[in-house]
Amino acid sequence: MIDYQKRIKKVKDLMKEDYIILGPGSNLFYLTGFTEEPMERPILLIIGENDYMLVPKMYEEQLSSLDLEIRTYQDGSDPYSLIDIKPGSSIAVDDSLWSIFLISIIHRFSPSRLSSASTILGKLRSVKDENEIQIMSEGLTIAENSFLKLLEKIKEGQTECEISKTLEVIFFEYGVSPSFSTILTSGPNTSMPHLRCTERKVKIGDPIIVDFGIKYKGYSTDTTRVLTIGRPSDEVKKIWAIVDQAVRLAEESWLGITGKEIDDRAREHIKKTGYGDLFIHRTGHGIGIDVHEEPYISQDNHTLIPKNSVFTIEPGIYIPGKFGIRIENMVLMRDRVTVLNKLSEEIYEI
Amino acid sequence: MIDYQKRIKKVKDLMKEDYIILGPGSNLFYLTGFTEEPMERPILLIIGENDYMLVPKMYEEQLSSLDLEIRTYQDGSDPYSLIDIKPGSSIAVDDSLWSIFLISIIHRFSPSRLSSASTILGKLRSVKDENEIQIMSEGLTIAENSFLKLLEKIKEGQTECEISKTLEVIFFEYGVSPSFSTILTSGPNTSMPHLRCTERKVKIGDPIIVDFGIKYKGYSTDTTRVLTIGRPSDEVKKIWAIVDQAVRLAEESWLGITGKEIDDRAREHIKKTGYGDLFIHRTGHGIGIDVHEEPYISQDNHTLIPKNSVFTIEPGIYIPGKFGIRIENMVLMRDRVTVLNKLSEEIYEI
Incomplete structure (x- = not known):
């Protein structure tokens, strides 16, 4: 109670x-x-x-x-x-x-x-108790299992909104609802980080971004993965590898670090590769009852990230008119950052 | 466009x-x-x-x-x-x-x-154009058809939340989503007008209130009907008849009437029957993009209800600890009030 x-x-x-x-x-x-x-x-x-x-x-x-x-x-x-x-x-x-x-x-x-x-x-x-952490971990497992089920159902020629709807039906079958309108974009639409979905049909070669979360016992989850229909292009693979490395660097953080410093770890890496201008948002946000809450992993957060806070790590690179790549994990700050997601960060080939 | x-x-x-x-x-x-x-x-x-x-x-x-x-x-x-x-x-x-x-x-x-x-x-x-009225009528048809499908699926022993979920699945199959969290309560829970659902199992003799709506092309619907599992009790039938008459009186309104005057038409009838204190909310609200918007059908609305506005008529009587009855239609103000709902207002016996 x-x-x-x-x-x-x-x-x-x-x-x-x-x-x-x-x-x-x-x-x-x-x-x-x-x-x-x-x-x-x-x-x-x-x-x-x-x-x-x-x-x-x-x-x-x-x-x-x-x-x-x-x-x-x-x-x-x-x-x-x-x-x-x-x-x-x-x-x-x-x-x-x-x-x-x-x-x-x-x-x-x-x-x-x-x-x-x-x-x-x-x-x-922003400081979660063990009960809240337990609920959020359970919720994340359901969300991740939903994503894996979705992979089996995506086919070339389906529209973005159709695929997004399929994911919502899977959430439904698990007895949960989305914590926010799923972002499911393909091809050039992936360069718009907050577009939800369109009637565009997915086709061979497309990268697809799925940014999804559920509400479970009052708490939210939020995760992003990249898929491709068929093999990813070399350029998609290259950008994915940069973003994935930025995720890893941010996740190698420890208690006593500020939000800005975590953001720096991801941002500096992307800058070094020459894509700094195309990383057009912060590295992450706290999550709990709200999808976005404190602590923010952002250039203007100079406060220490508290122990037992849960937040996202989600750098991205967006090439307008071409494609965008974002990978997003939920992490927990103990003495170091602990990744709560179990899903591989790989590009999922359909 | x-x-x-x-x-x-x-x-x-x-x-x-x-x-x-x-x-x-x-x-x-x-x-x-x-x-x-x-x-x-x-x-x-x-x-x-x-x-x-x-x-x-x-x-x-x-x-x-x-x-x-x-x-x-x-x-x-x-x-x-x-x-x-x-x-x-x-x-x-x-x-x-x-x-x-x-x-x-x-x-x-x-x-x-x-x-x-x-x-x-x-x-x-608050003044809708013909395109908006068309969209809202189409949405209402989908919502009403969803309700009729739900009736076939309700069984004694299901919980309120289970039945509510069943309705949401039906919405889903129609490609629409709820415009608000469905209110689906049974037995004594029906006396709480804004309770959503509980784990209470519905049983023979229970009145059930279903207050439901969908979002369709950006516009909302909102309707309430009363069901019973088995035959309704005489008391439920009596209260239903009073509320139904209040709905009818409010719907016999015409262009040039104020929100307060429509509210009065329903409220005075309920007062005369001795249940005035148990009608604990306004008679209705405008509806459009938002579920609740202008014009309000309420004691403090002394302005004229404009032509081509769409609003609800939804009087109710709530007997604490016992049961409540509310009936809600969506109506359109032309020269007179025109009811947009096609569903009968009867008590639906399962």
């Missing part, structure tokens, strides 16, 4: 602001176990002199088991009248809280200072 | 603020066709003296086909340095923009006034 009261207490011990306001999302899930999609009706957890949730009346029975004060409002009435925030206070705000709610709070309570609740919750959540 | 430039021009004609700032989501999709999940990297459409999108470098190639200026930043650099907003300006902000971005903008550009971009975009989007 997760001790939510203990987590909330930790937040209260760390907070310097007068209030923390959270909306539906990963922080609320972390502190209460409650999930809901963000919508136009305010659902807020307010931590301050009093800790309470503000929710529409229709959630009252559903939330009655939470060990928290619940304040409910009827549709059409003014929810903000149930909030007691002293004007001129400092407020730490959930990064993903919808602006409409923040604007209402600003207009109503004129806070003196607004800051990001990540400075507290991001830090807490 | 959708004329995005025309839509942006309409926004510019209507806006009174110096700037509008949108993030990933339905407004951005409406104005550009571009979709992305909101994440920690700012992706912004800024409308003002200049109109441009601010995106991470990795999106540059992907967005090159948009008829808009694209400003890109590298991971680890400062995205906000690429924004030109005059300090002290008024800004209309996307309701769903993440607060972290709004806070950064406040700190950097000290706006004099913040308001909700819904006052412009909500109004525009």
Whole structure:
């Protein structure tokens, strides 16, 4: 059993602001176990002199088991009248809280200072306990097995979106859902790192990038592998080898290193090969309840990567109009980096 | 082909603020066709003296086909340095923009006034063109057919989540995905309007509520029906009849009515039967790209429901610890309300 009261207490011990306001999302899930999609009706957890949730009346029975004060409002009435925030206070705000709610709070309570609740919750959540690590490892195994099943089903002439859908059906059969819209691109589309899929048909010689993840017991996975239909070209093999070496160098990191330093290890190698300008994103990101969370493996992260944090290593090289290659592993920081993925990083030939 | 430039021009004609700032989501999709999940990297459409999108470098190639200026930043650099907003300006902000971005903008550009971009975009989007109505009708047909297929597969002893999953598999087979996490509850769980599903096994005599919708070509559907395993009890039949009559009364509305007045039509009937306190939410909401959008059918909406708006009618009665009944249709306002659903509102006996 997760001790939510203990987590909330930790937040209260760390907070310097007068209030923390959270909306539906990963922080609320972390502190209460409650999930809901963000919508136009305010659902807020307010931590301050009093800790309470503000929710529409229709959630009252559903939330009655939470060990928290619940304040409910009827549709059409003014929810903000149930909030007691002293004007001129400092407020730490959930990064993903919808602006409409923040604007209402600003207009109503004129806070003196607004800051990001990540400075507290991001830090807490970046250190995983053994239970969380166990869940994430189990999730990763399911995701990897799904990928291996997908390999058996890909055929020349299928469209990117068709193949992506096939992977989602496999996730479904495992009883899990994607943690983000799968990125499944082929041929020249692979040079666009965040394109999802198109109606392009895959053909002999194409590199295919599959960037996929699942949500399992509330936690996310995120992995990328490269396939080819038929044999990869020499150029694809060359770029793959550079990226793979960048992955390895970043993974040879140890406790006491910063996010920037890990990013440097991958980036310097790619720069030396002359492709530095084509590595157009950071080396990685923390992962947990959210697909992207702290710690970031990025040029602007000068803080130490904490023990028991889980993050991705995912350098890439993108040649516009031609192709791109990215390899992505999930890793765990113990005394050194430990790779959680079991899948080989090889180019998978279909 | 959708004329995005025309839509942006309409926004510019209507806006009174110096700037509008949108993030990933339905407004951005409406104005550009571009979709992305909101994440920690700012992706912004800024409308003002200049109109441009601010995106991470990795999106540059992907967005090159948009008829808009694209400003890109590298991971680890400062995205906000690429924004030109005059300090002290008024800004209309996307309701769903993440607060972290709004806070950064406040700190950097000290706006004099913040308001909700819904006052412009909500109004525009609430009036559907014939193409949008056509897409939504097609989507609704797929959703309804999925529901009918589900009926054949429900058996006593299955859990709520199992049945919910079965519906999602059917959506999948139609090539569509849910527009929100399906609500599928049984027995006493049906009195919690927004509970999703539990491991409770459905049994003879249970009422089951299925509140389901799909996303089709970017547009959402949303419908609720009541089932029973075996014959419904007299009490379930009685409550169903009251709710069904409330639906009918609300649907007998005409152009020139306000959101509040439609809500009143359903609410007054339920009040008269003595169950007013157990109708714990509004009568409905607009629907389109978002599942919930303008116009709201709610006590605080004193504006006229516009012609060619699409919205739901979904009164409900919830008896805590016992059961709840909700029936939900999608309707279109022409000169009168036209019901888009084809499914009977009857209690479906399994």
